[in-house]
Amino acid sequence: MAASVWSVDPRTGKRREQVAVEATAREVDEAVRAAHAARGALADRTVRAALLRTAADLLDEAGEHVIEAADAETALGPGRLTGELARTTFQLRSFAEVVDEGAFLDIAVDHADPAAKPAPRPDLRRYKVPLGVVAVYAASNFPLAFSVPGGDTASALAAGCPVVVKAHPDHPGTSELCVALLRRAAARAGLPEGVIGLVHGFEAGVELVKHPLVAAAGFTGSVRGGRALFDAAAARPRPIPFHGELGSLNPVVVTEAAAAERGEQIGVGLAGAITLGVGQFCVKPGLVLAPASAAGDRLVKALTEAVSDTDQGVLLDSRMRDAFVAGVAERAALPGVETPVTAGSGGQHTVSAGFLTVPAAALAAGGDHELLLDECFGPVTVVARYEDETQIGAVLAALPGNLTATVQLSAEECAGQDGRGARLLAELTPLAGRLLVNGWPTGVAVAPAQHHGGPYPASTSTSTSVGATAIERWLRPVAYQDTPPALLPPELRDDNPQRLPRRVNGRRAG
CATH class of the missing domain: 3.40.605.10 (Aldehyde Dehydrogenase; Chain A, domain 1)
Structure with missing residues (x-):
């Protein structure tokens, strides 16, 4: 006998009704x-x-x-x-x-x-x-x-x-x-x-x-x-x-200059991006490269305060909730990982948001820390603190494909005066299908120029x-060769009865 399909209330875990x-x-x-x-x-x-x-x-x-x-x-x-x-x-x-x-x-x-x-x-x-x-x-x-x-x-x-x-x-x-x-x-x-x-x-x-x-x-x-x-x-x-x-990690790179210029603003924005929808967006930032400096400390402090003020939330189902709680605990147990705000269980059916920090050098070294480069579905992110730009490159080189990649730049870097912004975008281009500058990837506009995909495993x-x-x-394309006009599909006839856009002998027409 075929199994019943039930509608379940994730807020209580109780069955609502049999649907099919x-x-x-x-x-x-x-x-x-x-x-x-x-x-x-x-x-x-x-x-x-x-x-x-x-x-x-x-x-x-x-x-x-x-x-x-x-x-x-x-x-x-x-x-x-x-x-x-x-x-x-x-x-x-x-x-x-x-x-x-x-x-x-x-x-x-x-x-x-x-x-x-x-x-x-x-x-x-x-x-x-x-x-x-x-x-x-x-x-x-x-x-x-x-x-x-x-x-x-x-x-x-x-x-x-x-x-x-x-x-x-x-x-x-x-x-x-x-x-x-x-x-x-x-x-x-x-x-x-x-x-x-x-x-x-x-x-x-x-x-x-x-x-x-x-x-x-x-x-x-x-x-x-x-x-x-x-x-x-x-x-x-x-x-x-x-x-x-x-799946996608959606890395974010924050330059030292950007952190010095508006570290607090970046921290608050990041908190909103990782907690939006209880962290259940496919473009949630799951890895952030931030400087291990005083400017980076201000960013982390603002992130801590903003995430701490976030209400607990309900994930889509109990299976995802259990995977989130276990995944956060496993990552937090790795050497060198700290938890300024502990994510995990918020009660029987809720979870709390948080984030982890780790030296970027540990991520670049691989080993058990490679787990931090796997997506953890829910309201959590990893902030990797880098000492110099070579560590940024080493971490990026270890990443799989992503839907998005983001850079947070200073005004001077956006002006292209020192070339740093262009270099970072060039490093990120092979990793993602959508690149963002001074924004957050949550929110995917439906527009002709949009691309929502990326190198594997972001998409196949x-x-x-x-x-x-x-x-x-x-x-799929189909070509007709030397086909009598009466046998052609209307879309391909010379008189173009449907007035469709086309290229004729290499030139735009219609």
């Missing part, structure tokens, strides 16, 4: 086949845009109910979830605009040229087509923006790919509510409800990535879980793209999961 049952292999197959059958109905770009806009409208209309359901299952709070819902509907509408514009098709037309050198050129026309059914693995810490109606789903539908979501066990009720709204939007747009499917359960997630009709997958979660699915996707008889966001591909170009993950 874990999907069997047969039910996963049915969901994927229903999605696969809906591909043709998604081919019309006008219909896709209508689906996305209608989904946003329905989510807004049900906003109070959606936020209430999400808060009951995540304890993230109405304020945070109100903002997340706005982000989610903005993403859906933004991708509708991407679909309307059509530039994502990347259309190129090169007319035949018998006189071309070094050889005659045939008539070539290229654009991008959807891959097929996309499996989406929802994140725990964003029950809306990175879950059923989130960016992976929105970008896949925009590309013309039906979606089957593997619900996260921390918010099954919210997932069921959101998928019902998306299916209602599909019906209003004249699409079959199977264009968006939902399954529950660990084994269902494994069956999903292995299903022969699934053409690609998007994942946000842990390194362990994501790597297992990534390996399964690669081991298929026909491997598929797996776009996974797995070079793509972004946020912003307009996230759609590219679910597309």
Whole structure:
């Protein structure tokens, strides 16, 4: 008999209600086949845009109910979830605009040229087509923006790919509510409800990535879980793209000049970044390189005061809470590590924020201190105190890939007068997908220029999961050579009936 799926209140640890049952292999197959059958109905770009806009409208209309359901299952709070819902509907509408514009098709037309050198050129026309059914693995810490109606789903539908979501066990009720709204939007747009499917359960997630009709997958979660699915996707008889966001330390480098100029301000800002959302953001700064100087001491003092004033919070589930408490204790026990503010258990269901300090030389030496370079999910960070800039470089050289990397510079360094700022950015560029100067990485704007990804283990591909170009993950190029005009897709015909942007013979047109 299939196991029950329960909604649990993280504030009390008590079950709220049974929401569903874990999907069997047969039910996963049915969901994927229903999605696969809906591909043709998604081919019309006008219909896709209508689906996305209608989904946003329905989510807004049900906003109070959606936020209430999400808060009951995540304890993230109405304020945070109100903002997340706005982000989610903005993403859906933004991708509708991407679909309307059509530039994502990347259309190129090169007319035949018998006189071309070094050889005659045939008539070539290229654009991008959807891959097929996309499996989406929802994140725990964003029950809306990175879950059923989130960016992976929105970008896949925009590309013309039906979606089957593997619900996260921390918010099954919210997932069921959101998928019902998306299916209602599909019906209003004249699409079959199977264009968006939902399954529950660990084994269902494994069956999903292995299903022969699934053409690609998007994942946000842990390194362990994501790597297992990534390996399964690669081991298929026909491997598929797996776009996974797995983990990130998000290093911050504070220069001596920046600490001297505004160390207290940096300390307060850092406290806010590591405690925001009870430290459950994928871009939370987990490692800070700060000078071992009087200026650095002022930074640490301000950080201590600000973190000490932070209220205890509830993590998304008891498993994460236990891992956080154990992880902090293990790190605090390492030689040379101090705890100006002790993070850990704040009670039966809460945790307290804190931070650790360690000489940067110990981190550079490796050994047991390499544990400090692993992400610890929750409201804690490691401040590594460096004696000179060579220690900064040694620590950075030991880091894995990250979503973000931040430098805190002085006004003079920002002006580029001594080259220090440029050198630090050059050192950080190979480590991260987004570089920040004098800011904090928490908060990922949904914009065409955004990149949310990075070298492994931050992600398993070079793509972004946020912003307009996230759609590219679910597309592949196809070229037509010497194809009679009557047989060409409308997007590639010379008269360009859909008025789409394109490049013709190397020049922008349309």
